[in-house]
Amino acid sequence: MKEENENNSRRKFLKFGLLAGGATIASIGLQKNIMGETPASGEKIKVMTPDGKLVEIDSTHLEKSGVDLTAYNKELRDGIAGKKFIKVIDLARCANARKCIQGCQEAHSRQAPVEFLKVIKMKETELSAPYWMPQSCNHCDNPPCTKVCPVDATFKRKDGIVAIDSERCIGCRFCMAACPYSARSFNWGENWGIAKVKADGDASCISPGENLSNRMGTVQKCDFCPEMTSRGELPACVQSCPNGTIFFGDANEDVVSNGEDTFRLSELLKKRGAYRYLEDLGTEPRVYYLPPVNRQFPFEEDTVKHNTTE
Amino acid sequence: MDSHTYIDLDHHIHTTLPMEEQKRHRVEMREDVLRPVRHTGLIGKVWIVFLIAVMLVGAYAYYLQLKNGLKVTGLRDYASWGLYISNFVFFVAISLVGALISSVLRLTNFEWHRPLTRIAEIIAVAGIMFAGLIIIIDMGRPDRILNLFIHGRIQSPIVWDVIVVSTYFVSSALFLYLPLIPAIALCRDQLTNKPAWQRWMYKFLAIGWDGNDQQWKIMKRAVSILSVLVIPLAISIHTVTAWLFATTLRPGWDSTNFGPYFVAGAFQAGTACVIIAMYVFRKAYSFEKYLTDVHFNNMGKLLVFLSMVYAYFNVNEYLVPAYKMRGAEANLLNDLFTGPYSPVYWGVQVFGMALPVIILLFKPARRPLPLVIISLSVVVGAWLKRYLIVTPIMLHPYSPIQNVPPNWSVYFPTWIEISIVSASLAGVLLVITLFSKLFPMISIWETLEGEGIDLEEMDNQKS
Numbered sequence: 001m002k003e004e005n006e007n008n009s010r011r012k013f014l015k016f017g018l019l020a021g022g023a024t025i026a027s028i029g030l031q032k033n034i035m036g037e038t039p040a041s042g043e044k045i046k047v048m049t050p051d052g053k054l055v056e057i058d059s060t061h062l063e064k065s066g067v068d069l070t071a072y073n074k075e076l077r078d079g080i081a082g083k084k085f086i087k088v089i090d091l092a093r094c095a096n097a098r099k100c101i102q103g104c105q106e107a108h109s110r111q112a113p114v115e116f117l118k119v120i121k122m123k124e125t126e127l128s129a130p131y132w133m134p135q136s137c138n139h140c141d142n143p144p145c146t147k148v149c150p151v152d153a154t155f156k157r158k159d160g161i162v163a164i165d166s167e168r169c170i171g172c173r174f175c176m177a178a179c180p181y182s183a184r185s186f187n188w189g190e191n192w193g194i195a196k197v198k199a200d201g202d203a204s205c206i207s208p209g210e211n212l213s214n215r216m217g218t219v220q221k222c223d224f225c226p227e228m229t230s231r232g233e234l235p236a237c238v239q240s241c242p243n244g245t246i247f248f249g250d251a252n253e254d255v256v257s258n259g260e261d262t263f264r265l266s267e268l269l270k271k272r273g274a275y276r277y278l279e280d281l282g283t284e285p286r287v288y289y290l291p292p293v294n295r296q297f298p299f300e301e302d303t304v305k306h307n308t309t310e
Numbered sequence: 311m312d313s314h315t316y317i318d319l320d321h322h323i324h325t326t327l328p329m330e331e332q333k334r335h336r337v338e339m340r341e342d343v344l345r346p347v348r349h350t351g352l353i354g355k356v357w358i359v360f361l362i363a364v365m366l367v368g369a370y371a372y373y374l375q376l377k378n379g380l381k382v383t384g385l386r387d388y389a390s391w392g393l394y395i396s397n398f399v400f401f402v403a404i405s406l407v408g409a410l411i412s413s414v415l416r417l418t419n420f421e422w423h424r425p426l427t428r429i430a431e432i433i434a435v436a437g438i439m440f441a442g443l444i445i446i447i448d449m450g451r452p453d454r455i456l457n458l459f460i461h462g463r464i465q466s467p468i469v470w471d472v473i474v475v476s477t478y479f480v481s482s483a484l485f486l487y488l489p490l491i492p493a494i495a496l497c498r499d500q501l502t503n504k505p506a507w508q509r510w511m512y513k514f515l516a517i518g519w520d521g522n523d524q525q526w527k528i529m530k531r532a533v534s535i536l537s538v539l540v541i542p543l544a545i546s547i548h549t550v551t552a553w554l555f556a557t558t559l560r561p562g563w564d565s566t567n568f569g570p571y572f573v574a575g576a577f578q579a580g581t582a583c584v585i586i587a588m589y590v591f592r593k594a595y596s597f598e599k600y601l602t603d604v605h606f607n608n609m610g611k612l613l614v615f616l617s618m619v620y621a622y623f624n625v626n627e628y629l630v631p632a633y634k635m636r637g638a639e640a641n642l643l644n645d646l647f648t649g650p651y652s653p654v655y656w657g658v659q660v661f662g663m664a665l666p667v668i669i670l671l672f673k674p675a676r677r678p679l680p681l682v683i684i685s686l687s688v689v690v691g692a693w694l695k696r697y698l699i700v701t702p703i704m705l706h707p708y709s710p711i712q713n714v715p716p717n718w719s720v721y722f723p724t725w726i727e728i729s730i731v732s733a734s735l736a737g738v739l740l741v742i743t744l745f746s747k748l749f750p751m752i753s754i755w756e757t758l759e760g761e762g763i764d765l766e767e768m769d770n771q772k773s
Contacts, residue, residue, distance in 0.1 A: 113715050120712050135709060144559055150468035151454075151461040170457050171380075171450015174468055176390040180559040182707045186390060186450065189381035216379045217450025278708055281559050306713040 077165075079157030084251040084286075085224050086160065087235075088268060089134055091292035093245040094119070096132040096302060103240025104136075105195065107225065112307050114185055114193030116222040117237055121302070130299050131292040134237070134246065137162060137183040137222035138277065138285030145175035145184065154219070160251070160286050161224045169218035176219060180281055184221045192216065224248075234259055243296065251286075329771075332763045339600075339758065343493075343750035344500060346595040350747055354594070358747075361740040368733020371726040372447060380450055382726045388711055389704045389721035394448035396696035397731045399572075401441035401738070402475070402551045403692065406573070407580025408434025408482050409544030413537040422608050424760040425600045425752045429587045431486040432751075433580065436741035438479045438547075440734045445471075447730055467553045474547040481543055485536045487515075488529055492765070493750045495519035508748070521769035530766075548576045555699070561638035562703035565631075571623040578616040578663075579692035582685035585609050587742065589682040591751055600752050603677060610676030613685065617667045624663065642706040651702050654694055662691020 096119050104110070104117045116136055123130040139162045146154050146162060153169040156162055176184045187193075192215075225235035229248075233239070238246045238258055247263065249256030254265045268274070272290040279285075327335070350358075375382050385392050411430035415423035446452050462469050498512035519525055552572035555563035565571075588609070592601040632643050646655045666684050669675045675684065701721050705711070711719045723731075745751075755765040 113718070115713070118713060120710055122710070148466050148468070148557060150463055150466040150472075151457040152463050153457075153461070168454070168457055168461060169451065170454045172448070172468060173390045173450065174466070174554070176387070177555075177560065177704070178558040180708050182388065182709050182711075185387045187379070188386065189379035192379070192381065219450075283559070308715055310715045310717070 076163070077155060077157065079159030079161055079163075080226070080230060081158070082252060083159040085139070085229065086249055086251045086256065086265065087139075087224070087287045088247040088249075088256050088265070088274065088290065089287065090245050090247065090272070090290040091131055091133060092290060092295045093243045093297075094132040094134060094292075095243055095297040096121075096300070097242055098306065099240045099242055100134055100237035100246060103236040104222070106240075107228065107236030109195045110193050111195040112193065113310050114220070115307060116183075116185070116220070129292075131295075132299075133277075133289070135181065135183070135277070136237075136287075137224075138181055138283065138287045139222075139224060141284035141286060142282060144178040144180065144281075144283060148174045148178045150174065159226075161226055162221075163223060163226070164219055164221065166215050166218040166220065171217040171219070173219065180278055180283065184219050187215045187218050187220060190216050327762065329768075332758075332768060335761070335763055336754070336758060336765065336768065339752075339754050340496060340500075342597070342599065343752050343754060344496070346746060347497065347501065347748065347750060354743075354747070358740065358743060361736045361743065364736035365733045365740065368730045368736070371729040371733070375447075375726055375730070376452075382724060384717070384721055384723045384727060386714075386718040386721075388707065388714070388718055389701060391448075391700055391704055392721055393697070393723040393727045393731050394444055396700040397693075397734060398441050398444045398448070399551055399696040399699065400579070400693050401437045401444065401734070402548055403437075403572070403576035403696070404580045404583045405434040405437030405441065405478070405482065406544045406548055406576040407584055408485065409540045410577050410580060411584060412485060413540050413544075416537050417541075420608075421760050422605055424756045425597075426584060426588065426605065426609075427489065427756060428486070428749075428751055428753050429591065430580075430584050431482060432742050432745050433583055433587060433738075434482045435479070435486050436738040436745075438475060438482060439741065440738050442475055442479065443737070444731075444734050447734075467550060467557050470550045471547075471554065474543065474550050478540075478543045478547045481536060481540050485533070485540055488532050488536065489753055489756060490749060491516060491519050491525075491529060492521065492755050493753065495521070496754070497749065511748075521765070523766070523770050526766040526769065545573055548572045555703075560703055561636075561706060561708070562642045565627060567623060567626045571627050574616070574620045574623045575692065575695065578613070578620045579689060581609065581613050581616055582688035582692070585613065585685040586682055586689065589678055589685075591746065592678070595746070595751065597752060600757060606678045606681050607673070607676045610670050610681045613681075613688070614667055614670045617663055617670075617688070621663050621667065624659065638706065638708050642702060645702060645706065646698070651698060655698060658691040658695045658698065661687045662695060663688075 098119055101115050101117050101119065105112075105115070108116065110116070118135050120133050120135050121130055122133045139160055141156075141160070143156055143162050146156050149155070150172060151168055151170055153166075154162065154164045154175050171186075173186060176186065194215075225233075228235055234248050234257065235246075238248045241258070244258040244260050247256035247258045247261075247268075249262075249265060251265060256263055256265045256268065268290070269288055273293075274288040274290050276285045276288055383392065383394075408431045411423050412427045416427070446455060449455065458469065458472055462472075464470075494512055495516040498509070498516045501512070502509070504512075549569035549572065552568040556565055556568035558564065585606070588601050588605065591597055628643070628646075631639050632647070635643065645651050666688055669684060670681070675681065705719065705721060758765060
């Protein structure tokens with residue numbers, strides 16, 4: 001997390017996640033690892049105990065990697081109570097910097113060719129102006145993907161997130177065929193597109209039900225970074241965009257933030273003429289786009305080819 | 311014995327033959343159909359070894375796929391379904407012919423279907439067997455197949471497919487087995503020089519058949535119940551297979567026409583498969599007396615009719631959207647009609663559908679040799695058509711394909727996929743071949759019944 005982002009609005013946003021969702025991940029970590037004899041680093045981290053108390057522990061006593069999340073499937077399947085996550089993408093701000101892709105890959109320990117997020121050059125008609133459009137999973141409220149899953153391995157949580165249980169997925173790829181947004185990707189081989197896990201443990205954002213070491217032959221996609229949001233952070237793509245293109249927030253609180261600016265969601269959508277991608281398919285996406293009007297950057301063609309090798 | 315008569319398709323009136331004549335017919339036919347079971351020639355042996363070799367290559371390819379994951383295939387995030395799925399659809403399609411020949415023709419009193427029932431039914435069983443296998447091969451995590459039962463969601467078309475495919479497999483196997491029991495008993499009694507396991511198998515499968523009155527009654531009753539049951543099952547299995555595509559929002563699959571379109575195509579492809587099998591068995595096993603030119607002629611007419619029905623659904627499937635040329639669908643249709651897929655698309659539509667209709671309208675074309683050539687063209691066309699139904703649609707999503715490795719925006723199957731699919735085709739042929747080497751390929755009682763010779767009556771006079 002960058003220092004300059006630590007302003008008031010941001011802190012406000014951080015609070016809800018920490019209080020609401022920190023419990024699950026942290027308590028697992030506590031139970032398993034607080035007994036460790038590692039020397040203290042002095043850096044304190046606030047976590048919630050299983051009986052609901054906030055305590056401060058040394059950061060070295062908290063270990064996230066290798067946690068068996070499947071035992072907590074019930075909570076992970078239900079989502080974070082009281083939340084309705086939503087994303088707003090301001091197309092006027094996107095300059096195809098592609099930092100969101102990079103940030104997403106880093107957070108999820110992925111590398112090329114796996115991109116949960118793509119920046120697509122759009123041009124509707126001959127005469128209309130081209131623009132860049134970040135696209136990823138829309139976390140639809142009427143998701144075509146979860147409907148067709150034969151084993152409930154991909155499901156809709158109450159907090160709006162469409163998640164995948166990679167421990168259950170049988171790899172039939174029906175959800176990929178069903179998704180009209182091409183948002184899903186597949187683990188075609190062992191450690192497919194997995195970046196090397198950092199030496200100092202795992203800094204990545206692991207999806208609920210995701211198992212880093214046993215993922216071959218299962219489907220993956222953008223997960224709205226629930227591990228980060230439950231820590232009270234904004235998703236990786238939001239944090240890494242240099243232009244503040246992507247806003248994330250809670251529809252129940254009617255607030256979205258890109259880390260610098262915070263808006264009242266309903267007003268922003270109304271004022272800026274927001275729309276959803278492929279609205280007429282009836283998928284009810286939870287990602288809104290603000291049309292590319294009054295652009296902050298002139299459109300520049302991409303001179304480099306991206307993601308060219310497997 | 312009352313002298314009943316019946317009228318067959320060609321309006322020949324049969325009257326009951328004298329008992330001695332009937333018995334002579336029965337023995338003669340028994341020897342004719344048992345001959346291929348008694349002896350296997352050199353060509354037969356080479357054929358079986360060849361099929362096993364193809365299957366072994368496929369097994370090795372599958373071992374590599376299991377070890378390394380699906381990255382050994384040409385499939386990637388956009389074309390995430392490919393050859394395996396189109397081959398699955400093809401196998402389900404050809405398996406429908408069992409219901410068509412054994413049930414529809416039977417219930418509508420087309421008497422000439424009688425010697426064809428077993429050929430149609432073994433194609434159905436072999437087809438549905440390998441359809442089930444190929445879908446497991448397509449899975450990224452076949453080790454988790456039990457999740458379908460532990461966590462199965464009845465709302466998913468895949469679960470519907472599992473249910474109908476397994477039900478259809480069981481009913482087709484029964485539909486093959488029940489009318490076969492008298493023939494198994496015959497093998498048990500006649501083929502005493504076969505190896506012990508084979509004799510044991512005949513004895514086991516014949517379940518004590520001795521042709522008594524009650525056995526005949528139960529068997530015939532069960533067969534007529536099955537022949538009614540199998541029709542809705544066959545239609546649902548291919549309709550559900552069509553729904554695997556039609557329940558998505560993809561341009562090209564998002565069609566209300568898909569169920570009947572698939573069923574019509576399946577009947578057409580399956581009929582062509584039966585014609586090819588008839589031709590091969592007639593030549594290889596000298597079945598000229600039973601699989602006559604009349605049968606080929608009638609099957610040719612059936613193929614014309616089914617090709618016309620299929621053409622009708624193709625018009626609905628392609629020309630109606632082509633009239634509108636709506637957005638994303640227009641890209642797909644242009645690629646099919648005039649783009650990179652157009653040689654295959656028009657090849658399939660012309661050689662697999664249009665030409666058969668025109669050529670087979672003329673009687674000389676319905677002789678065995680020309681008919682089997684046209685049927686081959688229909689089957690190849692049917693296989694390629696399934697490929698066209700799956701792959702181009704996967705590669706024409708709503709969202710433009712950008713910033714992906716070059717091999718992601720095209721699809722070409724790797725040698726692994728080709729070997730596995732070849733192995734599955736070889737598997738279907740091997741099941742049919744081995745079956746024909748263990749059991750008579752023409753049903754004696756059904757065929758003779760068509761000639762006015764009732765084996766049930768004969769058996770019970772004997773006892």
